[in-house]
Structure formats: structure tokens, C-alpha cells
Amino acid sequence: MTRQLTDALGDEALGKRVGAVVLDAATGERIFAANADTPITPASTTKIVTCTAALASLGPDAHLSTRVVQGGKPGSVVLVGGGDPLLAGPSARPRYPKQASLATLAARTAATLKAQKVTKVTLTYDTSLFTGPTTAAGWKPGYIVPEGNVAPVHALAIDEGRQNPRSNTPRVADPPAYAAAAFARLLGKQGISVAKSIRPGRAPAGAAELGRVDSAPIYALVEHTLTHSDNDMAEALARHVAIKEGQPASFEGGAAAVLGVLKRLNAAQGVALSDGSGLSPRNRISAAALAKLVAMAGSPASPGLHAVASGMPIAGFSGTLGNGRRFTASDSRGQVGLVRAKTGTLNNVNTLAGLATTKDGRLVTFAFMADQVPINAEPVLDRLAAIVARS
Known part of the structure; x- marks a missing residue:
């Protein structure tokens, strides 16, 4: 040898x-x-x-969790990014490992809201789990666009920031806002009306959980x-x-x-x-x-x-x-x-x-x-x- x-x-x-x-x-x-x-x-x-x-x-055996919690005002909800880039958007196809689903999160959240007799909400999204720059020192600008090797790193994203889950390109410029907009549409399909203005924000400390989905285990x-x-x-x-x-x-x-x-x-x-x-x-x-x-x-x-x-x-x-x-x-x-x-x-x-x-x-x-x-x-x-x- x-x-x-x-x-x-x-x-x-x-x-x-x-x-x-x-x-x-x-x-x-x-x-x-x-x-x-x-x-x-x-x-x-x-x-x-x-x-x-x-x-x-x-x-x-740990999991990454994406949650929705009660906002600080009546009728407000917060989508809280859990740092799971494999969170599946509405058009994702089943794959291994099984992904947590934004559609499932919307369905669970809607069920909780309806039980509280709430059918109209305002939506904010919380990406505070991750901090600092969203691209690393030394990364080529082309890694994100046009090559699609990676998305800007955020705590909230669906389909790893891809517009099409089956293609690396194009990647979206603002993965959290893209994910929140998709979540609002999914809530609408579940009978929950969402105000047009969707903004970043912070979840109140100790806020009640309205819905949660978990990733596949770490292994x-x-x-x-x-x-x-x-x-x-x-x-x-x-x-x-x-x-x-x-x-x-x-x-x-x-x-x-x-x-x-x-x-x-x-x-x-x-x-x-x-x-x-x-x-x-x-x-x-x-x-x-x-x-x-x-x-x-x-x-x-x-x-x-x-x-x-x-x-x-x-x-x-x-x-x-x-x-x-x-x-x-x-x-x-x-x-x-x-x-x-x-x-x-x-x-x-x-x-x-x-x-x-x-x-x-x-x-x-x-x-x-x-x-x-x-x-x-x-x-x-x-x-x-x-x-x-x-x-």
C-alpha cells in the first residue's frame, strides 16, 4: 500500500x-x-x-422545532424560526429524512386559533435565534446568486431558501419574509384571515404556544x-x-x-x-x-x-x-x-x-x-x- x-x-x-x-x-x-x-x-x-x-x-435524538406563539396583542401571532432550513414549504415533495412541514404548522395553529374563536390575526416573524452576518467571511458572492450553493443563513426559511424546492436556483433574497408570506397563505387556506402587513418582530417571553412542528432527529x-x-x-x-x-x-x-x-x-x-x-x-x-x-x-x-x-x-x-x-x-x-x-x-x-x-x-x-x-x-x-x- x-x-x-x-x-x-x-x-x-x-x-x-x-x-x-x-x-x-x-x-x-x-x-x-x-x-x-x-x-x-x-x-x-x-x-x-x-x-x-x-x-x-x-x-x-434531538430535534429542531419551528413554533407559532401568541403575540403581545389580542389577535396577533408570531412565527418563530427554529433554525430548521429543511422546513418544507407548500410545494415541497416528500423526501428522506421526513421534513417538518409549514402546512402542518399552519393547520395546527389554525386549529388552536379556531378553538379560541379567533379567525383574524396579524402576523410577525421572529428570526432572533440566529445572530450575526448571514454570509461568512471568504464566501464568494456567487455562492448564493447565481450558483445557488447556499442561502443567506437565517433561523427561519423554507426549502433552504429555494423558490423551487427541486432546484438549487434561484435562492430567495429574504428567506424569513418568504417563509412568513407562505405561512400566511396557508393560514388563509385553513380559514384564518391574516392582515396584509407581515413584519419581523420578537415573540414575547413565555408566550403561549399555538402550534409546533419538529424536524427529523439530528442523526x-x-x-x-x-x-x-x-x-x-x-x-x-x-x-x-x-x-x-x-x-x-x-x-x-x-x-x-x-x-x-x-x-x-x-x-x-x-x-x-x-x-x-x-x-x-x-x-x-x-x-x-x-x-x-x-x-x-x-x-x-x-x-x-x-x-x-x-x-x-x-x-x-x-x-x-x-x-x-x-x-x-x-x-x-x-x-x-x-x-x-x-x-x-x-x-x-x-x-x-x-x-x-x-x-x-x-x-x-x-x-x-x-x-x-x-x-x-x-x-x-x-x-x-x-x-x-x-x-
């Missing part, structure tokens, strides 16, 4: 800065290492870090985030970790909170963050840190972290490894189905971190990272992972 990996790492497609490590998942022994401790731009393999922290801090959200490289969900998870850890629910607070959780896990070395999704080119993570986290996720000693392992795409089959472009070359297609790994891609950055079982039955984890890539190093990363899987 060592000679094959060394030869593959010399491929010019990887560029001049490459970090690589292969670990025995059970013992932590380094089977192979090359610049393993060098901090490298991780791109979306950052999500391994964010998701590990979310499971460790929030717990795999399912983590699996979704990793399989589909969901930037919106990753940023939301980072902020929920911040809230749980007593930090501001912002990019800065999320980064600090995630690192704090990793320190408790003795896994913070080699990790520096600016966001939770990996869209920021300012993130730095070493190959050793990523491989260690994957090993923890697959360990019987860490059952609460297993969703990190189960959420990783399967080579040639699912998520970002099942798009018809990965593990298709002659030097990697023989290992289709035998590698689970998280991909990472930015301009001049390609990374891959995951796990495989060797021919002798040993579970190993790996991370291969390059951030001075001339054009595209994905086929080389696939070859490296394939070498590990067939060794």
Missing part, C-alpha cells in the same frame, strides 16, 4: 500541497502518512467536523448533510451547537463552539474554522484530524457519533460519490461500493475523507487533501481511496 500511495501522491494533478493519512480505525495507528499534520483547506470535508460536533453536543439530519453535502443544514447545525454550548449563534460563535466540543473529544488539534459548511477558503484542517474523527465515528466506543459514518456517500452509489463522475476510471471502479467518504471541492481544492475495509478485514480511515490543484484532482483522490480499499 505504501508504495502505491506514494506513487499516486506524486500525480501532477494534485498540485504542490497535499496531505494524506491512513489510520487503523481500531488502534489509531498510522498505516501511512504524508504531510498528515499540515493544515489544508478542507472544502466540504469540513462537514465531518461540524456533524461530529452536532452529534456530540446536541445528541443524535438523520447529519446523514443527510454528509450524503448530499448540504451547506444550509451544515451552517444551521453549527449554530445549534453554538446555542447549546453558550456561544452566539453566528459564524464566529459556531466555529468557537464546534472547536470547544472537539476539545472535549480530544480531537481539536489541526482544526481551524470560519464556517460550518466548508464554503469558506479560510478553513484549515489537517488530514490527520479528519481521519481521526472518522475513526471515532466508526468506533463502538462512540455510538452517538455513528451517523457520521453512515451518512458518508458510498462510492459509485450515493450522494456526491454517486453522480456518475466518481470511481469510474479503470484504477478505481473496481472498488465501487467498497468506500464510504465525504468529498470536498472548491476552486483549486479537492479533498476526500472516509473509511474502507482492507482485504484482511481491517477497518481503516483515510483523508487525502490537496488545496493547490491545477484543474481537477478528483480521479486521483478516487485512485488513492481505491488503493486503500483493495490493499
Whole structure:
């Protein structure tokens, strides 16, 4: 394995800065290492870090709740964003994991209001759960428009800020206002008339709850985030970790909170963050840190972290490894189905971190990272992972 990996790492497609490590998942022994401790731009393999922290801090069975509460005046209601970007809008189709539904929230709220003999309301919406800038330092302006890689980060959104739930583009400029307007229309269909003026506001402290919907459990959200490289969900998870850890629910607070959780896990070395999704080119993570986290996720000693392992795409089959472009070359297609790994891609950055079982039955984890890539190093990363899987 060592000679094959060394030869593959010399491929010019990887560029001049490459970090690589292969670990025995059970013992932590380094089977192979090359610049393993060098901090490298991780791109979306950052999500391994964010998701590990979310499971460790929030717990795999926690939920994200979107609520409607009584406003401060008679006949007023407040839609309270719970930081669930997967909240399904009126035109969303059923998917896995099952999403909380804005239509269900409207139906429950309407039923409560009718029981109180209220059929006319004013509506405000509360997005105060998250704070700070809605885009991270280093994000390209094109991430939101026209590329649609992510929406501005708010505590209230439907369909991750998409106008069409089945398409990344276009993203709406003001996700909270868009969600509140959709909620008002849904209330109308339930026989509750909503005043035309819908404005942002704050829910009164201790306000009575009129309706609530809960997301899928965190473990399912983590699996979704990793399989589909969901930037919106990753940023939301980072902020929920911040809230749980007593930090501001912002990019800065999320980064600090995630690192704090990793320190408790003795896994913070080699990790520096600016966001939770990996869209920021300012993130730095070493190959050793990523491989260690994957090993923890697959360990019987860490059952609460297993969703990190189960959420990783399967080579040639699912998520970002099942798009018809990965593990298709002659030097990697023989290992289709035998590698689970998280991909990472930015301009001049390609990374891959995951796990495989060797021919002798040993579970190993790996991370291969390059951030001075001339054009595209994905086929080389696939070859490296394939070498590990067939060794």
C-alpha cells in the first residue's frame, strides 16, 4: 500500500500541497502518512467536523422545532424560526429524512386559533435565534446568486431558501419574509384571515404556544448533510451547537463552539474554522484530524457519533460519490461500493475523507487533501481511496 500511495501522491494533478493519512480505525495507528499534520483547506470535508460536533453536543435524538406563539396583542401571532432550513414549504415533495412541514404548522395553529374563536390575526416573524452576518467571511458572492450553493443563513426559511424546492436556483433574497408570506397563505387556506402587513418582530417571553412542528432527529439530519453535502443544514447545525454550548449563534460563535466540543473529544488539534459548511477558503484542517474523527465515528466506543459514518456517500452509489463522475476510471471502479467518504471541492481544492475495509478485514480511515490543484484532482483522490480499499 505504501508504495502505491506514494506513487499516486506524486500525480501532477494534485498540485504542490497535499496531505494524506491512513489510520487503523481500531488502534489509531498510522498505516501511512504524508504531510498528515499540515493544515489544508478542507472544502466540504469540513462537514465531518461540524456533524461530529452536532452529534456530540446536541445528541443524535434531538430535534429542531419551528413554533407559532401568541403575540403581545389580542389577535396577533408570531412565527418563530427554529433554525430548521429543511422546513418544507407548500410545494415541497416528500423526501428522506421526513421534513417538518409549514402546512402542518399552519393547520395546527389554525386549529388552536379556531378553538379560541379567533379567525383574524396579524402576523410577525421572529428570526432572533440566529445572530450575526448571514454570509461568512471568504464566501464568494456567487455562492448564493447565481450558483445557488447556499442561502443567506437565517433561523427561519423554507426549502433552504429555494423558490423551487427541486432546484438549487434561484435562492430567495429574504428567506424569513418568504417563509412568513407562505405561512400566511396557508393560514388563509385553513380559514384564518391574516392582515396584509407581515413584519419581523420578537415573540414575547413565555408566550403561549399555538402550534409546533419538529424536524427529523439530528442523526438523520447529519446523514443527510454528509450524503448530499448540504451547506444550509451544515451552517444551521453549527449554530445549534453554538446555542447549546453558550456561544452566539453566528459564524464566529459556531466555529468557537464546534472547536470547544472537539476539545472535549480530544480531537481539536489541526482544526481551524470560519464556517460550518466548508464554503469558506479560510478553513484549515489537517488530514490527520479528519481521519481521526472518522475513526471515532466508526468506533463502538462512540455510538452517538455513528451517523457520521453512515451518512458518508458510498462510492459509485450515493450522494456526491454517486453522480456518475466518481470511481469510474479503470484504477478505481473496481472498488465501487467498497468506500464510504465525504468529498470536498472548491476552486483549486479537492479533498476526500472516509473509511474502507482492507482485504484482511481491517477497518481503516483515510483523508487525502490537496488545496493547490491545477484543474481537477478528483480521479486521483478516487485512485488513492481505491488503493486503500483493495490493499
